Amino acid sequence: MIRGGKSLVSSSPAFSNDATKLLVCTGTTVSIFSTATALQIGELEGHLALVTSVIVEPAVTSSSKKLCFCWTASLDGTMRFWDFSVPELIKTVDVKLPIFSMVIPRFLRQQVQNDDKKSDLYAYVSVEDIEGRDNPNKSSSGQIRKCNLTKSHLIAALTLAETPTPELITISPSGKFFAICSKRKVFVWETSNKESDRTTLKKLKLHHTKNFTAVAFHESERIIAAGDYTGRILIWRGFGNKTFLGESVSAAGKMMIDKEGRPGVRGNDDAESCSTWHWHSSEVIVLSFSSDGAYLYSGGKEGVLVVWQLDTGKRKFLPRIGSPLLYYIKSSDPTMSSISCADNQIHLLQMPAMNILKSIAGIKLPFASPVTKEGSSGLYAFSSLGLLALRTENYCVQFYSLFDDRESLEVRVCERNHQPGDDVTVMVALIALSLDGTLMCTVEERLPENEIGGLICLKFWSRENQNEEFSLMTVIYEPHRDAGISAITFHPTLPMAVSSSFGGDFKTWVSRQKHNLKDKVHQRVSWTCHAVGSYKKKPMTAASFSPDGSVLAVAAETVITLWDPHKNVLVTVIGETSKYITTLSFTGKSKFIVSVSHGSSPQLCVWSLSKLSIAWSYKLRVEALTCAEDGSFAIFAILNETYKTVEGEIFLGRDGVILIFNPSDPYPVSAWSVTKAVGGSISFIKRNTDVLGDGAQDVHNPNELLAYVNGDHEYMLFDHNNTTLSLQPFNRSFNSGLKETGQFGYNSIYGELPEFNPMKTDEAAPAPSIPTGKPWETIFSGSSHNLPSLVKLCPVYLESFLEKRSVPLE
Structure with a gap:
């Protein structure tokens, strides 16, 4: 079994000491990526639940930067110590409470004393109190606890704080302070240089009128920044003078300080001053100070990384990232950092220019669609070669390699900018691929505003092979007048496609080549309508070709019509169902066709083509249907609440089931129960021997695997002939042998210096540059974030119209 499609942005990643690797929390594992190639080179497996924290043990000296040790924490209640160069698990600490966040202060202290090396290692963790969660009388389930990693136990007598829910812990770069946000308060603790089980920590509180969402510490000074859900950023300077340093003032002096010396500080908060910045339109998610402490980075749902100058409050931007920001992480190399985005991408940035060097693109995560569709058809x-095409929120289609677990291609369907948080007015409604993956058809819907202005657009795309980009061949506006498109399907062998419509017709489209008279070598391919068919003006709700392409099946609401696709002649009509049909599929080379109906009484029906009648049926809510080459077929069904309750001991909280049938037999051959079923899909795909090897093939069905994608876009590939619930895993090889060619320091900013040869003369002099005569026509072509102000532009602009004269002095 191969698993993939995990979220790369569920937790904050971490750089290795030499900044050549990035450790990313991916579900129950930690994936290791090369920062030079952005490819996965390793994986840490062992946790049984979501990994929530990864901390790399820093190098004390420059010679130890190659050491590769890290700690991880998980919701399974364990903390594990790894050597991720092997990779190998070294130690496990079980606290028996779900861990949502973890920090280890001693790792960040610059000076480590000799006696400190011999002392125990401690971690502070944000855990969920299981008893408090299940107790309705207790309002708080989150706790900040202390754990002795050396002796592998949680200190039971010490609870630093209780919060309504488990909170993220943020630690200062020096390891001296750590903090959490809880509603309208920021809690800050000061750690001790010599820790023990009995060490007590001092704590202070900073207050605000709005709920906090993020917090960050300055690199070296006692400055803390926190963002709230309205987009404001509060910066406290000189916090903890009284709490941590023990400074005291008289009553008269306190009154003087409150009036003059503590501007912006609320109440009795222990800080010298507090200032407020505001640019973000919604909650601040990302906050981080630069390595030199001169700048503050912030980000949120706007998809813009804002860089604030700490002394002046001036700002600059990295705009058009395209997705809300979640995490910003610095590395030991001052020229490299990373940002994690909500679209499941991690961008590696070249600092301080903030150029995107590489991107680690995971599978696109689900998004809320304004138009709901029954089933996942x-x-x-799916391409038979193991590519998954799925819609994205930014009007694209992502092609994801199921065998390699990485993005293969992204095709922009709608030419418009995507702004996170805007109302959805355009969406990619349907996708269809040919069997070899070289042809694609998309349906683009522009939603009406106040029931006015809707538009449906059918687009055909093509490429020569799997390694090339898709090119747009034909655009057809309103292909079925003002009616919506219910389904698209490609002919198995010919450049032909069929689109069915709720308006009562279906259309057959064929590819034609137009020759250029001037140059017969270049040909332009276009798609045109070949035929139009209908049946009693009923809505045509589904369509499918037979395996050899000789028969076309089109569902006319509740009946199945069979057509000759070349002559567009109705051959026969099969049966009738109680609800309209949403999915049709021929079962391989056998004489059966399978239909799926939704609505108040969903149904799976298998029809005999020889008898033109129903063979057998089940009342199941089927999300997806796929057929194998040998004639068998698989369905992916959602379990209703009644069935899950009655058979609770069997399904153990799982909400879906995958069943494999022979069409002549109503009893399933194999069955598997799955989780996160709603919104998922299945498909048979061909084995990739380059990834799995010849030894992974099965003697009964050596050519196909079954792919299951759940509602969170996590997937698995498995041998459907294995009837046991414990599926045998297939090993995926990582790109560990790739040579890393990353550049750092001077070369990463300015590039490599050219070789200087004084004996070599220039072959050609550089072309002369002449300034344009109309500079004002292009001055406003930049980003709106970086345009100069009118105060600076107007005097220069007006002065350019004035004629300068020399006036003699009288």
Whole structure:
């Protein structure tokens, strides 16, 4: 079994000491990526639940930067110590409470004393109190606890704080302070240089009128910044003078300080001053100070990384990232950092220019669609060679390699800018792929505003092979007048496609080549309508070709019509169901066709083509249907609440089931129960021997695997002939042998210096540059974030119209 499609942005990643690797929390594992190639080179496996924290043990000296040790924490209640160069698990600490966040202060202290090396290692963790969570009388389930990693136990007598929910812990770069945000308060603790089980920590509180969402510490000074859900950023300078340093003032002096010396500080908060910055339109998610402490980075749902100058409050931007920001992480190399985005991408940045060097693109995560569709037909498209095509929130189609677990291609369907948080007015409604993956058809819907202005657009795309980009061939506006498109399907062998419509017709589209008279070598391919068909003006709700392409099946609401696709002649009509049909599929080379109906009484029906009648049926809510080459087929069904309650001991909280049938037999051959079923899909795909090897093939069905994608876009590939619930895993090889060619320091900013040869003369002099005569026509072509102000532009602009004269002095 191969698993993939995990979220790369569920938790904050971490750089290795030499900044050549990035450790990313991916579900129950930690994936290791090369920062030079952005490819996965390793994986840490062992946790049984979501990994929430990864901390790399820093190098004390420059010679120890190659050491590769880290701690991880998980919701399974364990903390594990790894050597991620092997990788190998060294130690496990079980606290028996779900861990949501972890920090280890001693790792960040610059000076480590000799006696400190012999002392125990401690971690501070944010855990969930299981008893408090299940107790309705207790309002708080989150706790900040202390754990002795050396002796592998949680200090039971010490609870630093209790919060309504587990909170993220943020630690200062020096390891001296750590903090959490809880509603309208920021809690800050000061750690001790010599820790023990009985060490007590001092704590202070900083207050605000709005709920906090993020917090960050300055690199070296006692400055703390916190963002709230309205987009404001509060910066406290000189916090903890009284709490941590023990300074005291008289009553008269306190009154003087409150009036003059503590501007912006609320109440009795222990800080010298507090200032407020505001640019973000919604909650601040990312906050981090630069390595030199001169700048503050912030980000949120706007998809813009804002760089604030700490002394002046001036700002600059990295705009058009395209997705809300979640995490900003610095590395030991001052020229490299990373930002994690909500679209499941991690961008490696070249600092301080903030150029995106590489991107680690995971599978696109689900998003809320304004138009709901019963079943997953048309929302996913599988290529037989192991590529998954799925819609994205930014009007694109992502092609994801299921065998390699990485993005293969992204095709922009709608030419418009995507701004996170805006109302959805355009969406990619349906996707269809040819069997070899070289042809694609998309349906683009522009939603009406106040029931006015809707538009449906059918687009055909093509590419020569799997390694090339898709090119747009034909655009067809309103292909079925003002009616919506219910399904698209490609002919198995010919450049032909069929689109069915709720308006009562279906259309057959064929590819034609137009020759250029001037240059016969270049040909332009276009798609045109070949035929139009209908049946009693009923809505045509589904369509499918037979395996050899000789028969076309189109569902006319509750009946199945069979057509000759070349002559567009109705051959026969099969049966009738109680609800309209949403999915059709021929079962391989056998004489059966399978239909799926939704609505108040969903149904799976298998029809005999020889008898033109129903063979057998089940009342199941089927999300997806796929057929194998040998004639068998698999369905992916959602379990209703009644069935899950009655058979609770069997399904153990799982909400879906995968069943494999022979069409002549109503009893399933194999069955598997799955989780996160709603919104998922399945498909048979061909084995990739380059990834799995010849030894992974099965003698009964050596050519196909079954792919299951759940509602969170996590997937698994498994041998469907294995009837046991414990599936045998297939090993995926990582790109560990790739040579890393990353550049750092001077070369990463300015590039490599050219070789200087004084004996070599220039072959050609550089072309002369002449300034344009109309500079004002292009001055406003930049980003709106970086345009100069009118106060600076107007005097220069007006002065350019004035004629200068020399006036003699009288």
